Each structure stands twice: as C-alpha cells, then as structure tokens.
Amino acid sequence: MEVFLQQVLNGITIGAVYSVIGVGFTLIFGIMRILNFAYGEFFMIATYIAFFAYKDFGIPLIFVLIIAMILLFCFGAITEKLIILPIRKKAKDWSAGVIMATLGLQVVLQSLALILGGGTFRGIASYLMGSLMIGPLIISYERLLILTISIFMLIATLLLINHTKLGLMMQAVAQNKEAAIVSGINPNKIYTISFGLSGLLVAVPGVLLMPILYAYPTVGQLPIMKAFAVTLLGGMGNIEGAIIGGFVLGIAEIFASAYISTLMKDGIAFAIMILVLIFYPSGLGQFIKRYKFSRSKI
Amino acid sequence: MDKLILNVDHLTAYYDDLIALKDISITVKEGEIVAVIGANGSGKTTLLRSIIGLHTQKDGSITFNNELIKDLPSYKIVSMGIAYVMSEQALFPELTVEQNLRVGVITINKKEEIKKAFENVYSLFPILYQRKNQIAQSLSGGEQKMLAIAKALMMNPSLLLLDEPSLGLAPVIVSKVMEKLLEINKEGVALLLVDQNVQQALRISKHAYVLENGKIVKHGESSSLINDPLVKKAYLGR
Numbered sequence: 001m002e003v004f005l006q007q008v009l010n011g012i013t014i015g016a017v018y019s020v021i022g023v024g025f026t027l028i029f030g031i032m033r034i035l036n037f038a039y040g041e042f043f044m045i046a047t048y049i050a051f052f053a054y055k056d057f058g059i060p061l062i063f064v065l066i067i068a069m070i071l072l073f074c075f076g077a078i079t080e081k082l083i084i085l086p087i088r089k090k091a092k093d094w095s096a097g098v099i100m101a102t103l104g105l106q107v108v109l110q111s112l113a114l115i116l117g118g119g120t121f122r123g124i125a126s127y128l129m130g131s132l133m134i135g136p137l138i139i140s141y142e143r144l145l146i147l148t149i150s151i152f153m154l155i156a157t158l159l160l161i162n163h164t165k166l167g168l169m170m171q172a173v174a175q176n177k178e179a180a181i182v183s184g185i186n187p188n189k190i191y192t193i194s195f196g197l198s199g200l201l202v203a204v205p206g207v208l209l210m211p212i213l214y215a216y217p218t219v220g221q222l223p224i225m226k227a228f229a230v231t232l233l234g235g236m237g238n239i240e241g242a243i244i245g246g247f248v249l250g251i252a253e254i255f256a257s258a259y260i261s262t263l264m265k266d267g268i269a270f271a272i273m274i275l276v277l278i279f280y281p282s283g284l285g286q287f288i289k290r291y292k293f294s295r296s297k298i
Numbered sequence: 299m300d301k302l303i304l305n306v307d308h309l310t311a312y313y314d315d316l317i318a319l320k321d322i323s324i325t326v327k328e329g330e331i332v333a334v335i336g337a338n339g340s341g342k343t344t345l346l347r348s349i350i351g352l353h354t355q356k357d358g359s360i361t362f363n364n365e366l367i368k369d370l371p372s373y374k375i376v377s378m379g380i381a382y383v384m385s386e387q388a389l390f391p392e393l394t395v396e397q398n399l400r401v402g403v404i405t406i407n408k409k410e411e412i413k414k415a416f417e418n419v420y421s422l423f424p425i426l427y428q429r430k431n432q433i434a435q436s437l438s439g440g441e442q443k444m445l446a447i448a449k450a451l452m453m454n455p456s457l458l459l460l461d462e463p464s465l466g467l468a469p470v471i472v473s474k475v476m477e478k479l480l481e482i483n484k485e486g487v488a489l490l491l492v493d494q495n496v497q498q499a500l501r502i503s504k505h506a507y508v509l510e511n512g513k514i515v516k517h518g519e520s521s522s523l524i525n526d527p528l529v530k531k532a533y534l535g536r
Contacts, residue, residue: 165404168393172401175390181372182350182382184405184453 015250016150022230022242024201030237030293040220041109046206047215068203076199113217123214174293241285309358333499336509342492381450385462388446391435402452440471460491496533
C-alpha cells in the first residue's frame with residue numbers, strides 16, 4: 001500500500017509537469033488550429049536560460065523562473081509576429097503552411113543551439129536538497145516545488161481563460177473568429193499573445209527540470225512527445241482535457257515503470273493513449289461539459 | 299433626420315477573377331431602414347461583408363459619417379458605430395448568453411456604459427435575461443437570432459447591418475424578429491437589411507434596392523416596389 005501511494009505521489013508530480021507542457025501546446029491548437037512543432041525548442045531555450053542564469057550568473061531560482069517566463073513569452077510572441085503572421089496574411093488556408101514553418105523553425109533552432117553551445121550537456125545536480133516525509137511517503141523538496149509551481153500555473157491558466165477579459169477574447173476568437181472580429185477584437189493580437197503564453201508555460205518545466213533534463217540542442221524532443229500525447233489524450237485544443245491527460249500520462253508512466261519495467265515506461269503510456277483514443281476518439285476532455293475552444297457550428 | 303450616414307459609392311467586389319458586385323451605389327440615412335432584396339447568390343451577403351470590412355477584394359468608396367472606411371480592418375470599423383449580424387454562425391456557441399453579450403462590449407471599458415448596454419438589451423429581449431446562464435448552442439433558432447441581434451446592439455451602433463434576419467425561422471418567429479427590429483429602429487438605429495423574405499423586408503423598410511447578379515436593377519420607396527410588377531413576379535410570386 002505504501003509503495004502504491006508513493007507511486008501515486010510520484011505520478012502526480014510528473015503528471016503536473018506533463019499537464020503544464022500539454023496545456024501550453026494545446027492552447028495554440030485550440031485557438032489557432034495549428035501545431036507548433038518548435039514547441040520542444042521553446043523548452044530547450046528555457047533550459048539554456050536556466051542553466052546560464054542559475055549557474056553562471058548565480059541568480060536565485062525564483063528569479064531565473066520569472067526571467068525565463070518573460071523571455072519565452074517574448075520569444076513566442078516574436079515567433080508569431082515574425083514567422084506565422086506573414087504566412088497567415090498571405091495564404092487563405094494557412095494551417096499547413098504554418099505547421100511546416102514551425103517544423104523548419106525546430107530544425108533551425110536546434111542547429112543554432114549546436115553552433116552556439118556545442119553538443120555539451122549543461123545541467124546541475126540539484127537546486128534544492130532534502131526531502132519531506134509525510135507518514136510513510138517521501139517527496140524531495142525539489143519535486144514538491146515542481147509540483148506546487150506546476151499546479152499554480154495550471155490554476156492561473158484556468159483563471160486567465162475563464163475569468164478575465166483576455167480569456168474571454170481568446171475563447172471568442174477560438175470559437176468564431178469572424179464573430180470576434182465584428183465584435184471589435186483584433187485576432188492577430190490574440191494569436192500573438194497566445195503564442196507568448198504558450199512559451200511562458202513551457203518555460204516553467206524548462207527551468208524547474210534543470211537537474212533532470214540538461215540543456216542540450218535536442219532536449220526538446222522529450223517534451224514535445226509528451227505534449228503530443230497529452231494533447232491527444234485530452235482532446236485537441238481542450239485545456240481541461242490536457243490537464244487530465246497530463247496526470248493520466250504521468251501516473252501511467254510511473255506505474256508502468258514501477259510494476260512492469262522501466263523499459264516499458266513510454267511504451268505502456270502510449271499504449272494507454274491509443275486505447276483511450278480507440279474508445280474516446282475526441283479524448284478524455286469530452287467528459288468536460290464545455291469546450292472553451294471548440295468550433296462546433298451554430 | 300436625413301443626414302447621410304452610410305454612402306457606398308460605385309462599389310465593385312471580387313472573388314479573385316469572379317466579379318460578385320458590380321458598380322453598386324447605395325445610401326443609408328440616419329435612423330432609416332433600408333432593405334436590399336434579391337435571390338440567393340445575387341451578392342447580398344458580399345455587399346454587407348464589403349461594408350463591414352470582412353470582404354477585402356473591392357474597389358470604389360465606402361464612407362461612414364463622411365469617413366472613408368473602405369480599407370479599414372473590421373475590428374476598427376465596428377468601433378465607429380456599425381454593427382453586423384451575420385446570417386448564421388453569428389454567435390460563440392460554447393459561451394453563455396451573458397458571455398456572448400459581454401464580448402459585444404469587449405472594447406468598452408466604462409462600467410457604467412456596459413451596465414447600460416446590458417439593461418437596454420435585456421429590456422428589449424427579456425427572454426435572453428431568463429436564459430443568461432445557458433450556453434448559446436442550447437438556445438432555439440429564434441432565441442439564437444435574438445441573441446445575435448442583441449450582441450450587435452451591445453456595441454451601441456448607429457447603423458445595424460442585418461444579413462437574412464429571417465433565415466431558417468418559423469413565420470411566427472420572423473414576425474417577432476421584425477417587430478424587434480422596428481423597436482430598435484425607433485430608438486434611432488438605422489438598419490440595412492438584406493433578405494430573401496422580400497415581403498417582410500419591404501414591409502418594414504422605407505427604401506429598398508433590388509440586387510440581381512451583383513447589380514442593382516431597381517431602387518425606390520419600398521411601398522412602391524411592393525407593387526412593382528417586376529418585383530411582384532420575381533420575388534413575391536404573384
């Protein structure tokens with residue numbers, strides 16, 4: 001029983017991280033109906049920012065996190081303005097073009113990282129020592145911090161979408177772009193901000209996972225895989241679905257490695273994803289009554 | 299009350315090589331109801347979309363209150379006092395009635411104005427107040443139409459563009475919608491409506507234009523058009 005509870009706790013921790021990664025990714029799909037293949041590279045940039053700011057400049061972790069969130073917000077917004085907006089302006093049916101452009105950006109950013117930083121792994125052993133004991137359960141302070149901040153980010157995102165003017169505008173643009181435009185909303189602004197928010201969200205695990213995922217040019221591959229899985233599990237573009245999907249994936253992975261084999265970790269997790277999709281093709285998010293970013297016709 | 303607010307002058311609209319509207323000139327005066335009638339595919343929707351800026355392939359001039367709006371983006375045009383009710387898919391399906399209306403005042407920051415807009419709209423459409431926490435998708439066709447009109451009214455427009463306000467509605471609901479439109483007009487809002495329901499459109503409007511294959515073939519007082527042999531034969535089936 002204790003082992004079981006310990007695994008649940010571990011699963012929840014990693015699940016919270018997956019949820020944050022998934023929400024940042026699915027947000028863009030929900031609002032713009034595109035996939036950002038360079039999302040993993042947003043994560044990669046955050047890992048480099050984290051390493052240099054924390055290790056070389058000795059900036060306290062919390063400020064490193066804030067700096068990375070701000071920089072990645074800007075990077076996301078600039079990516080949208082500089083690469084995606086021009087494509088959207090020229091082509092009427094721009095989804096495919098934009099997706100290919102993000103695929104290109106992925107390769108460009110990886111190459112840039114390789115040229116500028118070399119293939120070295122840059123990481124730290126730990127930023128917070130010690131553990132907390134709760135009865136028989138044990139959680140390191142580091143993991144506790146990751147869990148707390150991730151959950152904080154998820155709540156903040158939900159509050160932003162459901163209870164702010166910006167969130168209402170995001171939902172409006174996602175659900176019916178033309179109706180949003182004739183209500184006085186400039187969708188380009190919403191797209192730019194959404195890309196920024198996506199970057200901001202992925203910066204959080206990028207910084208906090210510093211002792212686990214070291215900064216190197218292709219470190220983004222793991223997060224984007226998880227982002228895909230979580231997005232599919234939760235239903236494409238479904239924020240609440242992605243949150244559930246993240247926890248399901250995290251717990252499934254931990255259980256697979258604890259009770260079957262660590263080698264089966266990804267295999268089992270993705271097998272569960274496929275199973276879920278067979279029975280619920282639009283993802284676990286369909287249990288949520290309202291899709292904030294749906295485009296059902298009216 | 300006869301100040302010109304909308305002036306569409308020699309408007310030609312394209313879809314790439316295809317000409318959808320040819321040399322259209324129409325005017326709407328302050329507080330007036332103007333109808334554009336015509337069959338499916340005659341270019342009625344393109345006309346409204348050109349005015350509001352959603353359709354961008356166009357030549358000619360469009361002015362609103364003497365300001366050239368032809369090349370402005372839609373989200374700026376609507377802030378000048380023109381609101382547009384699309385014929386379908388005018389709403390945010392997963393938002394509640396109240397949230398839909400709130401999007402209508404998204405560009406307004408003054409709390410007082412927002413409150414006034416809600417009071418105004420809810421007194422005009424009491425049914426929407428009863429349904430305010432329901433999502434738009436769950437409303438009946440007539441209620442959705444009312445909500446679409448209400449959402450446009452939230453923006454406090456001086457000109458309301460209406461695309462097929464009677465489309466897909468039962469005759470008894472159509473009359474209700476038309477009554478509401480007359481009520482809105484009484485408050486001083488000018489209406490430019492396009493409709494296939496020629497009888498209703500001519501009944502409530504003062505002036506009307508007949509659009510055929512992208513060209514205006516007739517225009518005049520609605521009361522005289524309703525007795526025009528050509529209009530009767532083509533649109534009223536008499």
